Amino acid sequence: MEFPSRTIEQAVQELSRLPGVGKKTALRLAMHLLRRPETESLNLSEAIKALRLNTRYCTTCHNISDEVLCNLCASLKRDKSVICVVEDTRDVMALENTHQYNGLYHVLGGIIHPLEGISPAQLNIGSLLQRCEDPEVKELIFAFSASMEGETTAFYISRKINRPDLRISSIAKGIPVGSELEFTDEITLARSLLNRIAYSTAPAINQPG
Amino acid sequence: MEFPSRTIEQAVQELSRLPGVGKKTALRLAMHLLRRPETESLNLSEAIKALRLNTRYCTTCHNISDEVLCNLCASLKRDKSVICVVEDTRDVMALENTHQYNGLYHVLGGIIHPLEGISPAQLNIGSLLQRCEDPEVKELIFAFSASMEGETTAFYISRKINRPDLRISSIAKGIPVGSELEFTDEITLARSLLNRIAYSTAPAINQPG
Numbered sequence: 001m002e003f004p005s006r007t008i009e010q011a012v013q014e015l016s017r018l019p020g021v022g023k024k025t026a027l028r029l030a031m032h033l034l035r036r037p038e039t040e041s042l043n044l045s046e047a048i049k050a051l052r053l054n055t056r057y058c059t060t061c062h063n064i065s066d067e068v069l070c071n072l073c074a075s076l077k078r079d080k081s082v083i084c085v086v087e088d089t090r091d092v093m094a095l096e097n098t099h100q101y102n103g104l105y106h107v108l109g110g111i112i113h114p115l116e117g118i119s120p121a122q123l124n125i126g127s128l129l130q131r132c133e134d135p136e137v138k139e140l141i142f143a144f145s146a147s148m149e150g151e152t153t154a155f156y157i158s159r160k161i162n163r164p165d166l167r168i169s170s171i172a173k174g175i176p177v178g179s180e181l182e183f184t185d186e187i188t189l190a191r192s193l194l195n196r197i198a199y200s201t202a203p204a205i206n207q208p209g
Numbered sequence: 210m211e212f213p214s215r216t217i218e219q220a221v222q223e224l225s226r227l228p229g230v231g232k233k234t235a236l237r238l239a240m241h242l243l244r245r246p247e248t249e250s251l252n253l254s255e256a257i258k259a260l261r262l263n264t265r266y267c268t269t270c271h272n273i274s275d276e277v278l279c280n281l282c283a284s285l286k287r288d289k290s291v292i293c294v295v296e297d298t299r300d301v302m303a304l305e306n307t308h309q310y311n312g313l314y315h316v317l318g319g320i321i322h323p324l325e326g327i328s329p330a331q332l333n334i335g336s337l338l339q340r341c342e343d344p345e346v347k348e349l350i351f352a353f354s355a356s357m358e359g360e361t362t363a364f365y366i367s368r369k370i371n372r373p374d375l376r377i378s379s380i381a382k383g384i385p386v387g388s389e390l391e392f393t394d395e396i397t398l399a400r401s402l403l404n405r406i407a408y409s410t411a412p413a414i415n416q417p418g
Binding site: 002008010019020025029030045048050051065070089090110 | 210211212213214215216217219220222223224226227228229234236237238239240241242243244245247249250251252253254255256257258259260261262263264265272273274275279280281297298299301302305306319
């Protein structure tokens with residue numbers, strides 16, 4: 001692609017580094033910014049800079065936070081006996097949106113992914129193991145994506161924990177609510193059979209096999 | 210959506226102003242930036258700022274340019290008797306990529322679009338009419354998108370020009386090269402029949418009806 005000016009070429013190059021943004025989309029974004037009021041571009045530029053320079057992480061759960069301790073860790077209303085282990089902040093937000101969980105979180109900052117070169121040493125696993133040593137903690141819930149990497153990470157962490165009294169569970173894999181049985185893929189269906197739960201009118205907590 | 214920190218909320222808000230970027234995508238972009246090296250975010254921030262503050266426009270054709278006159282207008286190799294009128298810089302780049310056009314351009318900076326409140330007064334039409342007064346200019350080519358707005362803009366400009374000797378043409382609307390006739394929509398097919406051109410082995414220039 002030949003650009004009419006260096007400035008726009010630079011902008012397209014930087015924008016196209018974003019995930020899901022190719023050269024054409026980047027050019028569309030750049031043209032959009034040029035058409036909009038100047039303040040909009042400057043605000044965006046400022047927000048991106050601030051995002052990288054001012055973002056801090058909770059010293060306990062490694063979630064993004066404005067303070068030393070995040071709102072969730074600092075809250076007196078949360079159940080400190082359960083820790084839900086997730087990949088990143090988006091997962092915390094997704095789980096919080098369910099309004100079904102009142103425990104604490106631990107953000108790993110990624111997932112074990114040998115192909116992408118992400119090893120356990122790069123994740124916040126050490127601090128999780130440390131938190132698990134606290135006898136107040138009674139349960140650990142793995143809430144990872146249903147992928148090979150998610151399974152690997154859960155397996156790795158579970159092997160590192162030396163507390164027989166600590167309950168370790170994983171969120172259920174099964175058919176999504178509202179989905180049609182006949183259109184569910186075989187692996188999900190097999191998994192949902194394998195992990196079947198005792199039928200009751202009240203929701204039950206499934207214990208991992 | 211509840212955010213764990215003000216900084217990330219601000220970034221998501223600004224990113225989601227971009228076209229085609231919703232809150233979820235904006236959050237994904239923000240998380241991506243946080244995972245990548247710091248310089249990447251700072252470069253992006255800088256490029257966006259520079260884009261808005263340093264971008265200049267060619268005083269003749271209004272294309273984006275680093276200089277007072279853009280490369281195309283300043284070039285001695287271009288045919289100064291033809292002006293191709295386009296909506297924005299992306300169209301210039303698309304036409305240049307064909308390597309089939311050697312004339313000059315005129316970038317309107319938009320298209321007449323009453324629904325979006327874009328009137329002729331907001332576009333670079335005045336300067337185009339002025340350029341057309343130069344007797345050196347022999348032909349004007351409209352290269353707009355094949356939409357109602359494109360047709361309106363072409364019609365508006367053609368009515369404003371008072372030079373019977375100026376040839377005015379528009380890029381051909383017809384079936385795209387490589388497409389199957391049976392899958393072409395009726396309007397395009399009707400248009401390609403109406404604008405049929407004399408068959409010859411050499412490419413011919415179609416005169417607008």
